[in-house]
Amino acid sequence: MNDAESADRQRIDWQSEKSGFEEQIFTARQALANGEEAEKQAGSLLESLEMQQGQTELWLKLSELIGSATGSKFRNLAQSLTLQQLVLAANVHLQDLAPRYALQTVPGSPLALQVVDHDMGDEVRSVESLSGGESFLASLALALALASLAADSRLLGSLFIDEGFGTLDPDSLEMALACLDTLQADGRQIGVISHVGTLVERIGTQVAVESLGGGVSQVRIREARMIDSTVK
Structure with a gap:
């Protein structure tokens, strides 16, 4: 094999290796992109989980404080x-x-x-x-x-x-x-x-309910000085 053929052979090998490296780089970049997307999704899920945990803790506290079957x-x-x-x-x-x-x-x-x-x-x-x-x-x-x-x-x-x-x-x-x-x-x-007499004497204007008998009563408005024993 002369020098030209050897150089061509080496160039072909390098191109093959280059293609392999490029494929590996593409695969790595794709994996990195997928990883970044998965990380974003995980972060979003974690944030949602923390929010749900906060709401759950709130409801648990409310349940502990006021929750009961009978109210x-x-x-x-x-x-x-x-x-x-x-x-x-x-x-x-x-x-x-x-x-x-x-x-x-x-x-x-x-x-x-x-x-x-x-x-x-x-x-x-x-x-x-x-x-x-x-x-x-x-x-x-x-x-x-x-x-x-x-x-x-x-x-x-x-x-x-x-x-x-x-x-x-x-x-x-x-x-x-x-x-x-x-x-x-x-x-x-x-x-x-x-019906306390001492209290009645201290009240100025009074609404007196007087029994007239036979289940009949009358209401009269009186001043304290006019109150007599008929006031019930």
Whole structure:
């Protein structure tokens, strides 16, 4: 084989190797492109998975917090949140009615109440330890707070109290009446339904229901000085 033939042979071998290298490069580039596309898809899937995991965790937390077959968890949560708002509003009224006390929910029992006695170094007490008059003032504060929540931003100018005075001792009754006098002086219209004589004497304008017998009654509007034993 002469030099020319050897050179041609070598050129053919190089061209064959070149073609092989080019094919390998093409294959590698194709694999790289496929890898980059797969990486993009994997990133998109990972992002979607993380989003789904976040939503799943949210639903799991909600299920743990309020999920139950009977709906009791959600009901208790809603009631506890409402009670917290009610207690905050009631404490505002207690600052005027009975500044010695403040209401709070019982830790671990969010639907139960207890009182903080400021005069006793902020001692926490059961609501059952309150006297009759103190219980009345606490209940009145809660009633005013409930009216405030129900009325939103509007002021309810009327308050009607049905009984509850017959079980009060004289001191507690006087405390309750003084509280009602204060509310009336602040511009609220107070309506009281009661058979307690001491309370009747303190009410200025009265709506008296009088029995006429035979299942018949009449309603009369009277001033306190006109009230007699016929008022029921």
